[in-house]
Amino acid sequence: METAIVAGGCFWCTEAVFRDVIGVSGVESGYIGGQVPDPTYREVCSGLTGHAEAIKVDFDPDVISYAEVLDVFLGTHDPTQLNRQGNDVGTQYRSAIFPLDDAQRGEAEAAIARANQEHDGKVVTTIEGPATWYPAEDYHQEYWESDGQRNPYCLAVIPPKLAKLRKSFAAKVRQEQS
Numbered sequence: 508m509e510t511a512i513v514a515g516g517c518f519w520c521t522e523a524v525f526r527d528v529i530g531v532s533g534v535e536s537g538y539i540g541g542q543v544p545d546p547t548y549r550e551v552c553s554g555l556t557g558h559a560e561a562i563k564v565d566f567d568p569d570v571i572s573y574a575e576v577l578d579v580f581l582g583t584h585d586p587t588q589l590n591r592q593g594n595d596v597g598t599q600y601r602s603a604i605f606p607l608d609d610a611q612r613g614e615a616e617a618a619i620a621r622a623n624q625e626h627d628g629k630v631v632t633t634i635e636g637p638a639t640w641y642p643a644e645d646y647h648q649e650y651w652e653s654d655g656q657r658n659p660y661c662l663a664v665i666p667p668k669l670a671k672l673r674k675s676f677a678a679k680v681r682q683e684q685s
Contacts, residue, residue: 508532509568511576512539512605512640514559515584516592521562523651523665524583524672527681530570535563536643536650539605540635548644554597561605563640571679573611577604577618582675583668586622587629593664602632 515521518536525534538551541558551558566576584592586602604619606612615634623630646654655661673680 508565509573510607511564511566511573511580511611512561512607512636513564513577513580514539514561514601514603514605515580515586516560516595516600516602517660517664518560518562518643518647519650519655519661520592520664520668521580521584522649523655523661524579524668525562525564525576526649526651527669527672528566528571528576528579528676528679529681530567530679531564531576532567533565536647537561537563538641538643540603540638544639545641548647551599554599556599558599558641559601559603560599560643561603561640573614574618575679577615578621579672579676579679580604581618581622581630581632583672586619586632587626589631594660602630603635604632605636605638606634607637 522534522536525531538546538558539561541556543556546556546558550556590598590601592600604615606615
């Protein structure tokens with residue numbers, strides 16, 4: 508197993524996407540890239556800690572490569588929006604990749620270059636780290652599956668992301684959930 512850490516707006520929304528990707532064995536919502544140890548959701552939402560809402564994706568590289576994980580990430584949110592995704596505004600909603608080693612950093616650079624070709628060079632996704640990972644509170648984990656389908660915000664944001672995943676990355680979507 509390998510791990511990828513990415514931030515692309517609301518972690519509920521990015522988590523929901525990756526739970527449908529083949530080869531992914533686990534997704535954890537959390538915080539990364541800030542200055543305050545053990546931040547809370549309220550603190551991160553204030554925008555004052557420097558953290559991004561992010562997800563940690565555990566995946567089988569024999570099924571899906573790190574490069575493919577990054578392509579799904581960059582292809583299911585808007586990597587051209589600086590410090591925002593939709594109505595979520597602030598550095599805590601930035602688009603960022605947090606490589607865990609030099610090989611991942613090189614793959615992140617290549618993935619951003621690919622995305623820039625599709626977006627006329629307007630990608631603002633950053634490569635950050637190393638940084639400490641902090642898991643989000645329990646009620647944020649698997650949010651779409653538990654409370655998210657009753658949350659109007661999630662109902663407005665997540666289904667279009669899942670549709671984009673199924674359309675653009677059909678070969679990487681779990682069949683039982685498509």
